[in-house]
Structures are given as structure tokens and as C-alpha cells.
Amino acid sequence: MARIPYADPDRPEHREAAAHIRASRKSIGHLHRMLLHAPPIAAGWIDMYDAVRFNSTLSGKLRELVILRIAAINGAPYEWNAHAPIGLAEGMTQAQLDAVPEWETASVFDATERAALAYADAMTRHVHVPDDVAAAVRERLSPRELVELTVTVAGYNCVSRVLEALVIRGDDPLPPG
Known part of the structure; x- marks a missing residue:
């Protein structure tokens, strides 16, 4: 079990970052639910890893x-x-x-x-x-x-x-x- 509870994406302070995650990943899994405790980090995380995974020339x-x-x-x-x-x-x-x-x-x-x-x-x-x-x-x-x-x-x-x-x-x- 995780060290702290997973964040609720429906909380007002999480909604914008949760929508950003859903726009990229369609659903919000465990890692991203945890990151929602820090909404700016969660949104930045998606941008960074989308660039690594989807906008790279590396095979x-x-x-x-x-x-x-x-x-x-x-x-x-x-x-x-x-x-x-x-x-x-x-x-x-x-x-x-x-x-x-x-x-x-x-x-x-x-x-x-x-x-x-x-x-x-x-x-x-x-x-x-x-x-x-x-x-x-x-x-x-x-x-x-x-x-x-x-x-x-x-x-x-x-x-x-x-x-x-x-x-x-x-x-x-x-x-x-």
C-alpha cells in the first residue's frame, strides 16, 4: 500500500491537472493519482514524459x-x-x-x-x-x-x-x- 492515500481527481484543486492527464493518457493511473497531490508537478510530469515517449526520434x-x-x-x-x-x-x-x-x-x-x-x-x-x-x-x-x-x-x-x-x-x- 502506498505511503499516503492516492489523490482524488475530483477535488477542485486537482481538476485542472486531472483533465491534463486524461487528455494525454485517457485515464488516471496510480502514479498520476499520487502526483495529483501536487497539481503543477502532475501537469509538468505529463508534458515532460509525453515529450520523452511521443516526441522523440529515439526508437x-x-x-x-x-x-x-x-x-x-x-x-x-x-x-x-x-x-x-x-x-x-x-x-x-x-x-x-x-x-x-x-x-x-x-x-x-x-x-x-x-x-x-x-x-x-x-x-x-x-x-x-x-x-x-x-x-x-x-x-x-x-x-x-x-x-x-x-x-x-x-x-x-x-x-x-x-x-x-x-x-x-x-x-x-x-x-x-
């Missing part, structure tokens, strides 16, 4: 691969469960999905995927990216894609930290609203 497969890696490293089951089906829909194979937690020893990833996974690992585990890891990803991605990859990794580390600090779980009962 959806690569994006979801690093999101799932972050979820695996950070022990974030909500994030994993939300993004595993998206990863498959974006072109990941079941073998790749299964290999994400131990990607270093798996043979199912190409050179670009391996470079992105190493980059995600470095950013997630150590913040500072070694020069050789940065060079490997820079050789395979355009400058725009590298910025998008970097923001995706940084952003989804934020997501997993919010989820886990507030103990947000997808099977928590949500009050009406």
Missing part, C-alpha cells in the same frame, strides 16, 4: 529497453509491469525482455542496444558515464538521439525513485474519482 524499442533496464536495476515493479508490454509492442522480443536483468551475458542485443544498456547502467548506478561508454553510444546515435537517450534514462530513474519512495503499486485499490 521506441531502444527507449523501452533502457526504461526496463532502469526498472530492473532499481527494483521498480510498477515501472517494469507498465513498460514490458510497451517494449514488446515496440519490437523487443520476449528473449530480449527476459534478458534485460542480465543483459551483459546475453547474446540477444545488437551493438547499439548494448551501448545504450551500458550507458543506462552507468547513469543509473554511478551517475558519471565513463568516456568509453559515452563514446560507444555516441558512435551509434545522432546528437539529438544521444540527448533523448540521456533524458530518457535520467527521467525514468526519477520515475522509479518516485514510485519506490512512495510505494506506489499497480494493484493498490484506488478510491473513486
